[in-house]
Amino acid sequence: MKFITDRRRFLAGAAAGVGALALPAYVRRASAQDADLSPYEAANIDWKQATGQEITVAVIPAAYFDNLAAITPQFEALTGITVRYEKIPPAQIRQKCVLDFTSGTGTYATHAADPMYYNLYHSNGWVEALDPFIEDTAKTDVEWLALDDIVPAWREANSVDGALLGLPYDGEVTLQVMRKDLYEAKGLKPAATLDEFVSNAAALHDPDNRVWGAALRGVAGAGQNVYIYSSLFRAFGGEWFDNGELVVNGPEAEAALTWYVDTMKAYAPAAAQNWNWPDIADAFSQGTIATYVDAHSSASVINNPEKSTVVGKIAYERWPEGPSGKRVSSIWNWGMPINAALSDEAKTATWLFIQWAASAETQARTSYRFDGPAKRSGVNRLSLWRDPEYVKTVSAFGDNFVEATLASLENDTDVDWRPRAPQWPAIGDTLATAIQSALAGQATVKDALDNAQTRIAPMMR
């Protein structure tokens, strides 16, 4: 009997709890906003040529893909093609797509692809070259698509042997992010060189008052510590390939890794060697980091008033110059390839989708014209970065944001930022482990790099 009364009380409580949660009612955002299709119909192609096709698109959990999914009903109305999205975390999306490719069943018509994977995709014939689609006047209105407007370095990063394999949808550059107020209080200027970056960090470093001089991603991973290290390596004048041989333990490598290790050790919180970019952004938004270098897209996180205590105190600058005189930003972009295992009809449908997603109109509709809280800052078009309306939206992120981003996109984006080879996934992991062991002090810089070289050499044969 007691059990029953308990259970009744429990159920009543649970029901009340659920009721409380439902209040106030969540109002779902209207999904088809701004549903005027005429800007698309201006393209001189038949959008309906693949009507009835169904494609599945694998994306990562990110606001910029959520925005795309939100306006996809417009694409479906335009083309009669049905699009299903599957959201997969970044670490697993690579794995799942490679599995899909190897089994050749074409589950994912296209996916958010890591630019470093195109060599692997290409050498296995897993994806189509996009050029035949672009050159086919029935499928592409070249003038309307305005390919040249899409960040050139990203397109080059997504090409192998001159063939474009993935059209960039969203991307980023690596920027210096600073606490304007702290810099002003000490009379400091944004660092122009890596040396100045260190001296700024030293001047601002005050851990007793919970302000650390600088932070960089430290956690092991091909897209984590290698992301920072690759920029440093290139800024120190490093070249990945020496007569076709991949060399990761040369003098520039040693100098770059030494700089990375020393800076982290002296001015970053001890935990930062296990931090990824969201952790740095979280710490910065709590006011505990004076400066960091990372993706410009973290601007939306550190400017989120619900989370950040430093809104209005943020400024940006390009990557500091290295000893070689180069500023090196990442080439990171999420591009979309066409799965070679699809039928011709489905390939056409997929191309139409990719073309639609990368078009200037869709880029605008998912960014400054998006009717929701998240405004994209990773648009793929240089013209948008010069569009006053777009600039107005993103310049709210802080001082010099637009200028620094555009300058980086045009000047600092380095196609050979990381070694482009089909063996990349394994090379990246090996480098990540080596960097981690140096950051953690388990190995000297030289030993760590020599060890990586020993392990990488056989992969390249």
Add this chain to the structure above:
Amino acid sequence: MKTKHLRAIGLLIVTGIFILAWVFPIFWSVLNSLKNEQDVLAYPPKLFFEPTLAAYRSVLFGPQSILPNLWSSFVISAGTTILTMAIAIPAAYALARLRVPGSRWAGFYVLATQMLPPVGIIIPYFLILRNIGWMDTYQGIILIYLSFSLPFAIWLMVSYFEDIPFEMEEAAAVDGASRLTTLRRIILPQVQGGIAVTIVFVFLNAWNEFLFAVVLSGNTVRPVTIAMFNFVSVEQTLWTQLAAVSVIAMLPVVILGILAQKHIVKGLTVGAVKGGGRR
């Protein structure tokens, strides 16, 4: 008298420390799920703050609602548990009681399947499901889960069956009961505790599984463990929502555990006090 008190206090402290170590992460998740994003990151960490249900509201009724994922998890876990038990009970009974040639080896084989590292078999499983068209389906995932829950359940149940004295079955046989009747009327009530324990473990494993689910599931069948991972987005970690999903995902298992607790305690001590009927 005094030393007895001291001992009790000492025990209490030690127990307290252990409980704290286990309870703290859960306590912290619950706390974080009720905070706003700023309070989660506050330093020093806040114990007192204005609680909000915003995170729960958003994960249950927001655009990324996890309700369909909870349903997926439930169907997978319940399906796996029911099928596992339906096969494991007779199989374990047979292994424990019947003198079939090779039953010892069968027992070892069942255990050996547990020794394979799961990562090693994930690609074969993927290819098999792909070829029979069972990717991203309930039957596909349940089938794969059976492959590791069954050996585990059989292995666990065998030890419970072995603990029941043979005399009980002999007495039943003397009274003219068939083997099946004996199993149903005499043996099963004796191993209730064991069955409860096994059910809880099988359900728990299926509910918490991530590695296979992430590869073998898709949009149609997507358990909560996978959906939860999407709150670690590329741009940021949505701490409050992640905590809220964890708390919600924990509830069914916690409730199951509480309901089965009486049996679990009994089940765990079976064999510890009795001599056992092993021959």
